Amino acid sequence: MIVIEDLTKRFGPFTAVDRIGFSVSRGEVLGFLGPNGAGKSTTMKMITGFLAPSAGAARVCGHDIVTSTLAAQREIGYLPEGAPAYGDMTARGFLTFIARVRRLSGAEAGKAIDRAVEATELGGVLEQPIDTLSKGFRRRVGLAQAILHNPPVLIMDEPTDGLDPNQKFEVRKLIGRMAAEKAIVISTHILEEVDAICTRALIIDRGRVVADGTPGALMARSRYHNAVSLTLGGQTTVAVADRLRNIPGIASIEVTPRGEETTFTLFPEHARESDTLLVDAVARIAREENWPVRALYGEPGRLDEVFRNLTRSDTASSSGATGKDAA
């Protein structure tokens, strides 16, 4: 439903988005990740027809965004960064305006507004000027605006930015409910969000795609993928570390003391293999030695670490971190 090919945006000598290409089909929730200034928002602005691309193409439901801008824009619901709205209007007035622009007739518009208001739980503040609303409500007005015409394509720039944990949860639930029948793109730099709602993650850095895959596949790139984490109560002892190091198949160990507890992270020699055997082995030894175990689990991988390695563009190549990761 969304097809992006070699999309490029240059601002003078600066290339903000550099030949990005991807596609999103119905039922997919694409998480758009990247550090600030990586080109996430610029890409979204081009897909929604706000900015004209310098090169490349974007098609939404078959409509080219440059040559048939309006047709493409009719298929899109867009929540721009910061959820801008007309602050002097009431939430109802604002949604009515959007319905008119979206060419919904009277009865249709009423129904669409009711549906969007219900989905975003705006009922209580409908008659208040948007300027007087809290950040969470304002964001929800923006969401209601984006989903008003039940678009097949939904593009949201940081939909949960600045929301409290409860509101974040609600917004994610809402996205989850709509996911099956829409193609959704969200940008975020909250990594847990990717794991929670995205079926696919795209990491971009300096305008280029540096990773594209399911959250699971991205986590598999982590150094911590299939590592085993063991947390013990009490003081660190050298003996424990030595005992763990002697387990067959262990490549290295990291020891992290934290208050009254100590966490040992065991890296297997073959990180791609499943960790269940290793977890079993550690559990057996812990029982034998009668260690005060607080936690023991196999790590799926750490998205934040993958993210850092992929996007530390200035330092990554020289630090050797990525090299080690790849090996």
Next chain:
Amino acid sequence: MNELLAVFRRELGGYFATPLAFIFIVIFLFTMGAFTFYLGGYYESDQADLTIFFNFHPWLYLFLIPAISMRLWAEERRTGSIELLLSLPVPLWAAVLGKFLAAWVFSGIALSLTFPMWLTVNYLGDPDNGVILAGYIGSFFMAGGYLAIGSCLSAITRNQVIAFVVSVSVCFLFTVSGLPIVTDFFAGWAPQQVLSTIASFSFLTHFNAITRGVIDLRDVIYFASLIAAWLVACGIVVDMKKAG
């Protein structure tokens, strides 16, 4: 067309959603009255017509119209709502025209509320109502000219104060371009043709022609093409400035 109407209704509603509309209209009417009766010496003139009243319009518009137009685009850019507006399926021309028409109708409302003036002269004497009507039409067109300039200049900045000051300056040039303050600058070295072209750009020249009671097609075309040109420029500026 639907989109144009939607933008127009939202904008016009926007004026009345805040105290702006009421403050503007009150000040507009108050200064109009004060200028006409005190500065203009309306009673002393001993004439039952609205010439004095209309004579002040260009000078009042010079400051009051940019106050309406300054927010048109600068506000959208400051709050970021321009990104919302232009990613909705609204053609750029509909957004530009819708906003302009809303501001124009609003200034028309303010202008029409000066009707007690008209009642007054009709009570005091027997004026030529055709001339008065022509004056109102001319004044409305002139307001449109100022608004078109203001809306274009509002699009160059996200700061409303800058938009206001620049609009006042440019509107001032367009108002006085037929007066010595401008013509003297060009006289002596520029060819006569250039001089008369510059002078023909003056709002005053065309407005005064209309208020004499003659709605000449050339004056109407002048204001219409001036409005069209500045709105096209506005569209270009909005499109260019989106990224910034």
